[in-house]
Amino acid sequence: MKSLSFMPRFLIVVSCAAFAGVLILASRQPSVHAAGQAPAPTPVQAGAGLFQQDCAFCHGRDAMGGETGPDLTRSKLVLSDTDGSKIAEVVRNGRLNTEKKMPPFHVSDAEMVSLVEFIRARVTAAAAMKGGRRGVDVADLQTGNVELGKQYFNGAGGCSKCHSPTGDLAGVASRHQGLSLERRMLYPEGAKSKVTVTLASGETVTGTLAYLDEFTVGLRDSNNTYRSWFIDKVKKYVVDSPVEAHVEQFPKYTDADIHNLMAYIQTLK
Numbered sequence: 001m002k003s004l005s006f007m008p009r010f011l012i013v014v015s016c017a018a019f020a021g022v023l024i025l026a027s028r029q030p031s032v033h034a035a036g037q038a039p040a041p042t043p044v045q046a047g048a049g050l051f052q053q054d055c056a057f058c059h060g061r062d063a064m065g066g067e068t069g070p071d072l073t074r075s076k077l078v079l080s081d082t083d084g085s086k087i088a089e090v091v092r093n094g095r096l097n098t099e100k101k102m103p104p105f106h107v108s109d110a111e112m113v114s115l116v117e118f119i120r121a122r123v124t125a126a127a128a129m130k131g132g133r134r135g136v137d138v139a140d141l142q143t144g145n146v147e148l149g150k151q152y153f154n155g156a157g158g159c160s161k162c163h164s165p166t167g168d169l170a171g172v173a174s175r176h177q178g179l180s181l182e183r184r185m186l187y188p189e190g191a192k193s194k195v196t197v198t199l200a201s202g203e204t205v206t207g208t209l210a211y212l213d214e215f216t217v218g219l220r221d222s223n224n225t226y227r228s229w230f231i232d233k234v235k236k237y238v239v240d241s242p243v244e245a246h247v248e249q250f251p252k253y254t255d256a257d258i259h260n261l262m263a264y265i266q267t268l269k
Contacts, residue, residue, distance in 0.1 A: 063118075063119055141259075143263070145260045195207065210228075
């Protein structure tokens with residue numbers, strides 16, 4: 001084998017350059033390997049995954065409110081929470097004493113930090129939205145005249161025929177606010193219909209309507225027992241549907257009626 005001294009000069013240069021290139025590639029190898037791996041998620045990204053998994057079904061994918069959960073970007077608790085402890089308490093303990101119950105979630109300390117960071121990021125993003133409006137505030141629905149609303153409730157609206165501010169509506173404005181309250185005022189979701197069935201014998205049975213089609217009428221009586229009859233085997237049946245009265249009122253409302261009635265209903269706390 002020839003010694004290095006007998007090699008042509010250009011081969012010596014090329015060999016040295018190649019050797020240097022190997023050293024450079026070797027020194028770069030760890031960074032090339034790192035570049036091929038997915039970077040670790042940021043706390044906000046990790047929190048986004050947790051939020052979509054456990055929270056989005058109520059509070060919306062963007063934390064701005066869903067069908068059952070409030071807008072967290074406007075939550076007083078969220079906005080006043082400087083260290084994440086208030087958010088953590090609600091997440092871990094839930095809110096089982098409210099009407100729309102929130103279950104507790106088992107979240108580690110690291111996951112909680114990520115979740116709080118995501119919620120705060122959504123607060124920042126929401127505040128930067130043009131116009132600053134993302135929905136309807138409770139204040140937007142407080143433009144009517146309370147006294148005129150009360151007059152409409154007891155008079156032209158016919159509301160007092162079925163409802164009482166000290167009875168079924170007592171505290172309704174504490175249980176519902178904003179659009180939720182207005183929806184219930186205009187169309188009471190989940191309201192149960194009553195039915196009275198007159199049997200062939202002349203006996204009458206009254207209860208909550210449980211089933212009705214062209215062949216069968218069914219109800220639950222005062223003992224919550226389900227009873228049903230073939231329609232052609234009874235003398236008659238009469239359905240009392242509270243929702244129908246609200247539907248019939250739709251074409252009669254003026255804008256002023258709705259605003260005034262809403263203003264009055266909001267005082268029933």
